[in-house]
Amino acid sequence: MKHNLTESYPIVKNRYEALRARNMRLDISRGKPGPDQLNLVNPMLSILTEDDYLSGSGIDCRNYGGVDGLPEMRQIFAEILDVSASDVIIGGNSSLNLMFDRISDFCTHGVCGGIPWHEQGAVKFICPTPGYDRHFNICQYFHIQMIPIEMTQTGPDMDAAETLAESDPMIKGMWCVPVYSNPTGCVYSDETVKRIARLKPKAPDFRLFWDNAYTVHNFAENRPVIPNILKECTQNGNADMPLVFASFSKISFPGAGVSAIAASENNRKHILSQIGIQTVGPDKLNQLRHIRFFKNADGVMEHMKKAAEIIKPKFDAVLTAMEEELTGLSEWSKPKGGYFIHFRAEENCAKRIVDLCGQAGLIITEAGAVYPYKRDPKDRDLRIAPTYAQVDELKSAMEIFCAAVKLSYVEKMESINIATKN
Amino acid sequence: MKHNLTESYPIVKNRYEALRARNMRLDISRGKPGPDQLNLVNPMLSILTEDDYLSGSGIDCRNYGGVDGLPEMRQIFAEILDVSASDVIIGGNSSLNLMFDRISDFCTHGVCGGIPWHEQGAVKFICPTPGYDRHFNICQYFHIQMIPIEMTQTGPDMDAAETLAESDPMIKGMWCVPVYSNPTGCVYSDETVKRIARLKPKAPDFRLFWDNAYTVHNFAENRPVIPNILKECTQNGNADMPLVFASFSKISFPGAGVSAIAASENNRKHILSQIGIQTVGPDKLNQLRHIRFFKNADGVMEHMKKAAEIIKPKFDAVLTAMEEELTGLSEWSKPKGGYFIHFRAEENCAKRIVDLCGQAGLIITEAGAVYPYKRDPKDRDLRIAPTYAQVDELKSAMEIFCAAVKLSYVEKMESINIATKN
Numbered sequence: 001m002k003h004n005l006t007e008s009y010p011i012v013k014n015r016y017e018a019l020r021a022r023n024m025r026l027d028i029s030r031g032k033p034g035p036d037q038l039n040l041v042n043p044m045l046s047i048l049t050e051d052d053y054l055s056g057s058g059i060d061c062r063n064y065g066g067v068d069g070l071p072e073m074r075q076i077f078a079e080i081l082d083v084s085a086s087d088v089i090i091g092g093n094s095s096l097n098l099m100f101d102r103i104s105d106f107c108t109h110g111v112c113g114g115i116p117w118h119e120q121g122a123v124k125f126i127c128p129t130p131g132y133d134r135h136f137n138i139c140q141y142f143h144i145q146m147i148p149i150e151m152t153q154t155g156p157d158m159d160a161a162e163t164l165a166e167s168d169p170m171i172k173g174m175w176c177v178p179v180y181s182n183p184t185g186c187v188y189s190d191e192t193v194k195r196i197a198r199l200k201p202k203a204p205d206f207r208l209f210w211d212n213a214y215t216v217h218n219f220a221e222n223r224p225v226i227p228n229i230l231k232e233c234t235q236n237g238n239a240d241m242p243l244v245f246a247s248f249s250k251i252s253f254p255g256a257g258v259s260a261i262a263a264s265e266n267n268r269k270h271i272l273s274q275i276g277i278q279t280v281g282p283d284k285l286n287q288l289r290h291i292r293f294f295k296n297a298d299g300v301m302e303h304m305k306k307a308a309e310i311i312k313p314k315f316d317a318v319l320t321a322m323e324e325e326l327t328g329l330s331e332w333s334k335p336k337g338g339y340f341i342h343f344r345a346e347e348n349c350a351k352r353i354v355d356l357c358g359q360a361g362l363i364i365t366e367a368g369a370v371y372p373y374k375r376d377p378k379d380r381d382l383r384i385a386p387t388y389a390q391v392d393e394l395k396s397a398m399e400i401f402c403a404a405v406k407l408s409y410v411e412k413m414e415s416i417n418i419a420t421k422n
Numbered sequence: 423m424k425h426n427l428t429e430s431y432p433i434v435k436n437r438y439e440a441l442r443a444r445n446m447r448l449d450i451s452r453g454k455p456g457p458d459q460l461n462l463v464n465p466m467l468s469i470l471t472e473d474d475y476l477s478g479s480g481i482d483c484r485n486y487g488g489v490d491g492l493p494e495m496r497q498i499f500a501e502i503l504d505v506s507a508s509d510v511i512i513g514g515n516s517s518l519n520l521m522f523d524r525i526s527d528f529c530t531h532g533v534c535g536g537i538p539w540h541e542q543g544a545v546k547f548i549c550p551t552p553g554y555d556r557h558f559n560i561c562q563y564f565h566i567q568m569i570p571i572e573m574t575q576t577g578p579d580m581d582a583a584e585t586l587a588e589s590d591p592m593i594k595g596m597w598c599v600p601v602y603s604n605p606t607g608c609v610y611s612d613e614t615v616k617r618i619a620r621l622k623p624k625a626p627d628f629r630l631f632w633d634n635a636y637t638v639h640n641f642a643e644n645r646p647v648i649p650n651i652l653k654e655c656t657q658n659g660n661a662d663m664p665l666v667f668a669s670f671s672k673i674s675f676p677g678a679g680v681s682a683i684a685a686s687e688n689n690r691k692h693i694l695s696q697i698g699i700q701t702v703g704p705d706k707l708n709q710l711r712h713i714r715f716f717k718n719a720d721g722v723m724e725h726m727k728k729a730a731e732i733i734k735p736k737f738d739a740v741l742t743a744m745e746e747e748l749t750g751l752s753e754w755s756k757p758k759g760g761y762f763i764h765f766r767a768e769e770n771c772a773k774r775i776v777d778l779c780g781q782a783g784l785i786i787t788e789a790g791a792v793y794p795y796k797r798d799p800k801d802r803d804l805r806i807a808p809t810y811a812q813v814d815e816l817k818s819a820m821e822i823f824c825a826a827v828k829l830s831y832v833e834k835m836e837s838i839n840i841a842t843k844n
Contacts, residue, residue, distance in 0.1 A: 030486070032485055032486050033485065035482065035485075038475075038482070038484045038485065041484070042472040042473065042475070043472055045470045045471065045472055045474065045475060045707070046468055046470055046471050046472055048467045048468055049467065049468050050464040050465055050467055050468055051464065052467065053460075053464070053467060060457065060460070061677060061678070062457075062460045062463070062675040062676070062677055062678065063454055063455065063457075063460065063675070063676050063677055064452065064454050064671075064676040064677055065677070066677070092514050092515065092705075093514065093701075093704065093705045094700075094701040094702060094703075096700065096701055096702065097700050097701040100699065100700040100701070101700075104526055104527075104530060105526075107530055108526060108529055108530060108540065108564065109563075116540075118530065118538075118540060134699075134702075137699050138699060138700075141531075141696070141699045142530065249486075249702075253484040253485070253707060254484070254485050254486040254702070255483060255484055255485055255486055255487070255488070255702075255703060255704075255705060255706045255707060256483075256484065256705045256706065256707040256708065274563075277522060277556075277559050277560055277563045278516075278518065278519050278522040278523075278560075279515075279516040279518055279519040279522070280516060280518060280556075280671075280676070280677075281516075281677060282515070282677075283514075283515045283677060283678045283705065283708065284677045284678065285467070285675060285677060285678040286678065286705065286708070
């Protein structure tokens with residue numbers, strides 16, 4: 001891609017310096033809900049009364065036990081994920097923790113009784129990129145080699161995924177955020193999901209890490225519905241392949257949500273045998289708060305509509321600014337849900353843009369973060385997280401961002417010109 | 423030990439059968455607080471109001487972040503454990519989870535940058551016995567060989583501990599419950615704690631798993647104070663040796679407490695680097711509930727006095743029954759705090775007693791559970807957990823227990839007599 005920026009260096013530079021002089025302080029680096037969105041959930045803070053601690057089935061949520069979670073909480077996740085309540089295991093406040101613990105356990109104990117990954121040599125994961133930095137961090141922590149493949153508008157490049165998974169027995173997993181992917185915001189197409197479900201991995205202990213973090217985080221007219229990965233995999237003889245993760249972190253409170261895994265009976269059996277050693281059970285009172293507040297999946301959907309009314313204008317503010325300032329200069333995603341906008345800058349400009357934003361008081365996700373090992377080979381992909389800031393703040397932030405983009409482009413052009421002259 | 427049971431087999435048998443006919447159903451197998459004790463904490467269920475979500479330092483407890491916990495929560499643990507708030511990292515609802523995660527991480531990543539335990543061969547732990555079954559389960563899960571040593575009235579047999587730790591580089595850790603040990607209820611003497619702190623382990627990556635679960639769980643006149651293990655170890659050049667664990671599981675709600683680790687700066691640095699990959703942080707709203715309810719360590723101590731008024735009569739009911747029925751026949755611990763009574767039966771009788779109790783509807787902790795690999799070499803040690811049941815239930819339970827003990831003894835005597843006659 002080649003931009004057609006017509007403004008000259010002094011004009012662009014002056015504009016940037018004027019913005020920098022405002023001494024702004026704003027962080028749009030992480031996918032955090034804003035206080036305005038969290039306020040919607042405040043009634044949950046006081047939803048339990050002093051004598052409200054028994055679940056519908058009479059479980060005293062104050063005491064130990066219930067490693068797999070309250071039946072009603074499993075039911076809510078089941079409805080959201082279109083699975084059975086019996087497919088679901090409830091976790092603590094973090095689905096990232098569930099993913100980390102799975103990979104850790106696979107390294108030390110193998111997959112469902114198989115050979116521990118750490119005894120098998122250099123384990124590899126397929127990583128559609130741009131992707132989620134915290135997924136990549138887990139792989140890196142456990143010395144799992146990350147093989148990037150391209151994330152397209154319809155999901156991972158399935159030709160590449162099939163070739164890798166079906167030829168190399170050391171490819172043990174693939175990260176997927178199937179709905180409103182982090183950061184591109186794409187929704188996997190039906191065909192992509194079906195091709196994933198039909199994979200015939202060379203490794204018998206291959207697992208799909210299906211992080212369905214944003215399945216209800218929709219601000220389009222209709223919530224996208226993708227094929228049910230558990231059912232599709234089962235129909236293709238891959239019942240044990242997927243591990244489906246979800247959480248309330250961006251539905252209720254990010255610090256105090258509830259997480260879950262849905263998986264086959266065989267997977268659940270092994271997961272529970274590990275969790276039963278690790279803990280006496282997750283926080284059932286917090287599950288009860290969620291049950292009382294949301295009641296069921298319909299309650300969750302209703303709530304997410306209210307959240308969308310807060311989130312959509314924030315995305316609109318970012319997208320409008322980009323459209324006004326950067327049309328013809330760059331490309332970016334226009335998601336209908338999720339938490340991020342993916343911005344594709346000119347090559348070799350991403351780091352400089354982050355740097356220029358930072359100097360002007362605007363913190364955006366570090367360049368490279370959406371790639372394994374933080375290595376963006378073309379130094380061009382950026383992630384914008386509009387949800388935490390307020391709309392007026394985002395407008396100011398985008399003035400800086402767009403000015404930084406332009407400045408990085410003219411700087412690059414100048415240096416090319418100078419190099420050409422020399 | 424030789425009992426002097428004077429009652430004959432038919433009398434003892436009839437007594438047991440009469441109790442069995444009552445068809446009781448009671449479980450005193452686990453250290454669970456009773457509903458009466460939990461009721462003391464019920465105001466915590468509704469202690470937060472809709473607009474109460476900011477910590478004292480202005481942190482929005484609803485949102486992400488705060489991997490090491492709220493400052494005020496760290497301060498409460500610091501006061502309880504006699505350390506600095508900066509020594510403390512807050513966890514989720516389970517200190518067992520913190521211990522599991524430490525061992526898991528040591529297996530995969532080594533201790534503070536050392537060689538991963540799983541790459542070093544057969545790692546071993548010193549396990550004072552009788553001890554806590556869930557500790558032993560973690561070791562077994564990670565294939566850590568457990569070396570039992572004797573638990574005395576003043577703590578672990580330190581001659582044995584020193585010999586093992588100081589001679590064998592594969593001895594990587596030792597489990598300790600220093601106050602009201604599970605299950606014997608002993609409190610480590612000052613001399614024992616100081617000898618532990620002076621250990622010179624052969625393994626540079628030896629860690630003391632100091633599970634201070636019952637430090638405030640006192641029902642004696644005065645709370646026992648033992649030397650501060652972090653300070654003692656630091657004074658002896660062992661600053662990095664101890665990992666101190668504590669939790670509110672048996673102070674507030676077992677399903678919804680708050681856990682913590684206290685450790686040296688070097689340990690904390692490595693722990694946080696792992697936790698930062700695993701999660702975005704523990705549940706700060708639940709920390710805030712604890713801060714609002716208990717306020718500070720004094721609040722915790724006051725609360726534990728109220729809990730003691732509920733717990734002590736339960737222990738008294740068990741101890742009185744044992745004294746009346748079993749004096750001269752067996753020995754048992756008479757703890758002044760904690761959650762358990764340790765009963766030492768005649769050799770080869772523990773399994774039979776559990777079996778007889780079970781047949782009469784009374785579930786007690788399985789025989790062998792207090793030993794590594796569930797192997798009690800003399801089949802004699804049992805654990806009684808009086809806290810969950812009500813006093814009148816405990817009286818009925820102890821009728822069964824004492825009858826089962828006696829029946830097992832006369833059965834054993836009979837079989838010896840028969841064997842002798844043959």
